[in-house]
Amino acid sequence: MVDLLAQLVAYRSVGDAETEAQARVAAEMRSLGLCVDEWDIDVDALSSDPDFSAEVERHVAAGVVGTWEGPEHTLMLNGHIDVVPVGDEARWATPPWVATEVDGAIYGRGTADMKGGLVCALGSIRALRQAGVAPAVGLVVASVVAEEDGGAGTLATLLRGHSADAAIILEPTAGAVAPSQAGALGFRITVPGKPAHGASRTEGVSAIEKYAVVHNALLALETSRNTRFSDPLYADHPLPLAISVGTLRAGEWSSTVPDIAVAEGRYGVAPGELVGAARSEFSAWIAAAAATDPWLAENPPEIEWWGGQFHPATTDPNHSLVTKLAGCARAVTGLATDVCGVPYGSDLRHLVNRGAIPTVLYGPGDPRIAHRANEYVPISDLIEVAQTITLAALRFGTLELRRNA
Secondary structure, three states: HHHHHHHHHHHOOOOOOOHHHEEEHHHHHHOOOOOOEEOOOOHHOOOOOOOOOOOOOOOHHHHEEEOOOOOEEEEOOOOEEOOOOOOHHHHHOOOOOOOEEOOOOOEOOOOOOOHHHHHHHHHHHHHHHOOOOOOEEEEEEEEOOOOOOOHHHHHHHHHHOOOOOOOEEEOOOOOOEEEOOOOEEEEEEEEEOOEEEEHHHHHEEEEEHHHHHHHHHHHHHHHHHHOOOOOHOOOOOOOOOOOOEEEEEOOOOOOOOEEEEEEEEEEEEEEOOOHHHHHHHHHHHHHHHHHOHHHHHHHHOOOEEEEEEEEEOOOOOOOHHHHHHHHHHHHOOOOOOOEEEEEEEEEHHHHHOOOOOHHHHHOOOOOHOOOOOEEEEEEEHHHHHHHHHHHHHHHHOOOOOOOOO
């Protein structure tokens, strides 16, 4: 698994550059005797689907699914091959595109999020093959693209006809089984100003200063929504419905009062909350804040729902998939397994909401180190997760995986 992970890390599979890495995964699947479906995703056609969203302009996308035919019911192991950019490489202690072992962990972009999870799925298949043991369920391994910016790969996999009676997405969860995810809606807010020479700035209106009014409203909205939110699956998360501004652009010249400020970010949505209602509340808070400012009252900010639109989704925490997988993890580690929700978006919502597939997140690594410099996954996590999903494949009976179980 470590050798395969090192090979996958070497592929710089950021958005719209995943095809070579997908071909390597497909080759690995074939070497394990899986029946492989490898296809070119029609991005233009897919973009017309109501559940499509993306931040990356895509020209090519590859789908890869490997299947081990088995009994009547099937378990999908889902993982994404795309990674986020590495940022300033000077912040990395080891080269981000070279898997490097340090103190029992593998460092490099994607080791935790989530090429490590993919190699666990393939490692489980290899272990079963080498042991000469057939799983109790059919296995479907889906390697998907475009998860980081909207989930187009998993959506395309469902539309291709690939499904299952239950699914495990091998995202990093630090050993927990997560049957619920909050939503995360990408937004763009454009705040107008009035240009003027910087030497006579009072004759203009700074869009940066007016954006501050909007930003304070976002902070107040975040506090209000999190104060009202209560769900035992999220009891350990101090801010389950975060609102975060990731980019802020304003002005074109240092001595000119900026006439526009554009903020882009993500808006947390509660499990079970209607997305339309969440968007309406967002817009209402911005409008109320603008009404308190004479300039913004006459020149209101514009709101766009842009980029990744990760709707919330939940599998019943009492579903047999959840309880049985937690039991398998406990059998492997000897430790109690947390069952919790996660505050970020993932492909769970496509599998649950669109595919009607009971799904959980469970995988190696700590999600808190994802998207950071010096990302890593402990080798012990890779082993434990591979052992757990192998045990699940052997223990899960057909009755336990029925969708209405």
